[in-house]
Amino acid sequence: MHLTHSAALPEEPAGGIAGWAAGLVDAMGGPGAGLAIALENLFPPLPSEVILPLTGFAAGQGVLSLASALFWTTLGSVVGAVALYWIGAGVGRARMHAAWAKLPLVKASDLVRTEEWFARHGTKAVFFGRMVPVFRSLISVPAGVERMPLHVFLTLTALGSLIWNSVLVMAGYWLGDRWESVGTYVGLASKVVLGLAVVAVATYVFVRMRGSNRTGNRRS
Template identity: 80%
Template sequence: MKLTTTASAQQPADGIAGWAAGLVDTLGGPGAGLAIALENLFPPLPSEVILPLTGFAAGQGVLSLASALFWTTLGSVVGAVALYWIGVLVGRERMHTLWGKLPLVKASDLVRTEEWFAKHGTKAVFLGRMVPVFRSLVSVPAGVERMPMPLFVGLTALGSLIWNTALVLAGYWLGDRWDVVGTYVGVLSKVVLGLAVVGVIAYVTVRMRGRSEDRRSS
């Protein structure tokens, strides 16, 4: 049965949904896994579209529910490991060099960040897999800090399984209303991104004020 030609269902013929549907139609579970692996590497590809659509496909008999969960979780791990190795290749020395060239930052800020990750990195990797936007980003510092690979893979797989299961099952249960999931998760993504932007603005403002005070005191 072809997902894109199911008469009784909403037909995801265009855009990212159409692309993901084509992968699932052609490759089944591995296609869903490939889509999620690419979503990890290119965050603009939304998991809130791909995962519910995969659940919908499982409900239509294109693939089994177990296959959907297995392959999407495997895809999440593969994509995360690729980003982890980018962090490894960047390394601490290069990261410090790049950081030192950025305006409004201090070397001590990066040191504190590294200390925080050393203390809370396991929670960050696990919980980060369930937070839109940061799902992909959290893998890079894990690589920079050389988190043990078995630990990273285990935390990533567990966190991804929880997130993927929630969205795949939502699409499975909602049927041809699978796209409703993307609406709500999309709102959450915007909230998270908005908070991150506010945090950056607040950080820059504090830095600018600190520099102004230093100049006045000198």
């Protein structure tokens, strides 16, 4: 059975992200799902909330086994995360500090505090970050910048990814033709996370600007 059959993808049988992912899984099986998830890590606009439930649905249709779906999607997550880790490691602390110094409304001490926080809580951030929409990809970069031991990073990434992938793959497996409903709920969670991040950044900028204005008024 081809996954791109209209019964599987009634809204976009040959196009869109679901159609693209369906083509990979249909043609390559588990490795295709792994490739799709590896690319999702590198390009977050590719939604795991579509790819993973779709892979679970494919497993339910016999296109691949459930064990294969979980193995390859988790491997894909790790491969994509390692690529981002090495990007962070390539940037390094020196370049990060140099770039940070050129940004407005920030201080070197802010970055130092962030590094200190990551040194204390980085393992939890990497593990739980793999289960948070949007940040599941981004968390790999600071881990690389701070040169978290690679074996620790790999272990935490694999475990966190396995949990996240299992939930979404199994949801697609159990829901069958209704697998697309998973993306609706996870997509909503992604928007909430993004919204909170925007509010946090806006609050930070506001506090910094207010502090700068007060300092300028006192000098004048």
